[in-house]
Amino acid sequence: MTLEAKIAAVAGVLKRIQDEFSPATFASSLGAEDMVLTDLIAKHAPGISVFSLDTGRLNPETYELLAKVQETYGKQVEIKVYYPQPDALQQYVEHNGINAFYHSVDLRKACCGIRKVEPLKRALAGKTAWITGMRRQQAVTRANMPVQEHDADHGLEKFNPLADWTEKDVWEYIRGNGIPYNALHDKHYPSIGCAPCTRNIAVGEDVRAGRWWWEDESGKECGLHVKKV
Ligand code: SF4
Structure with missing residues (x-):
């Protein structure tokens, strides 16, 4: 499929979500894929809200990008930012x-629980559907990911409109449309999360190799996209 056809398909999915699954929201981690979806939402489905989770441990480049997105899209796309519950965070840090x-x-998952999973639950409360920028090629844990699935954990529909996009598609879209992206991508960080849990990778390494690099591949999700089995 050509990139033009993929773009048209995503625009169609976003319009359908806007029309049939309102209120729907897009979870942006401000990664390259999320910049593509932000742009497509602004152009085709502005009724979909956008949010981001500020864990308090993001890279300076990510905060710079957040400011740039606000400048670029203004009122067209307003990113609502969610923060961890201060009491839970204070207790975790004081204790551990x-x-x-x-x-x-366990301590890593507890940190992700406080800084990401609980704020995500608040962001999704009252929504009918949520959208992510995940792609199948990103990780072994995402290889069979569908475009639409029921998220039983959160009790709503989940859409991954870029599921079949390649990394090349993402960058062709970003460069072709001149949209903002995280400066860390130019320093060999394909997948960007919290600063202490992300590092750059060598040419040829798996794109998620820079996330929680000290852990086993099969468990490398932060709890935002884990399914009950
Ligand atoms: S990615 Fe690291 S710093 Fe960020 S919430 Fe998870 S464990 Fe904590």
Whole structure:
């Protein structure tokens, strides 16, 4: 399929979500794929709201991008930012230390729970559908991901409109439309999360190799996209 055909298909999916699944919201982590979807939402389905999770541990480049997105799209796309519950965060850090996520998978998942999973639940409350920028090629855990699925954990529909896009498609769209993106992508960070849990990768390494690099591949999700089995 050509990129033009893929763009038209995503525009169609977004319009359908806007019309049939209102209120719907797009979870932007401000990654390259999320910039593509932000642009397509602004152009084709502005009734879909956009939010982002500020974990408090993001890279400076990510905050710069957030400001740039606000400048570029203004009122057209307003990103609502959700923050962790201060009491839960304070307790976790006081009890375990500021960088406790390096000490065990359980402490890492607890950190993601407070900084990402709980704020996500608040962001999705009252919504009929949510949208992500995930692609099948990004990780072994995403290889069979459909464009539309029921998210039983959160009790709503979940859409992954870029599921079949390649990395090349994403960058062709970004460059072709001159839209903003995270400066870290130019420093070999294909997948960007929290600063202490993300590093750059070598040429030929898996695109998710820079996330939680000290852990086993099969468990490398932050809890935002985990399915009950
Ligand atoms: S990615 Fe790292 S810093 Fe960010 S919430 Fe998860 S464990 Fe905490």
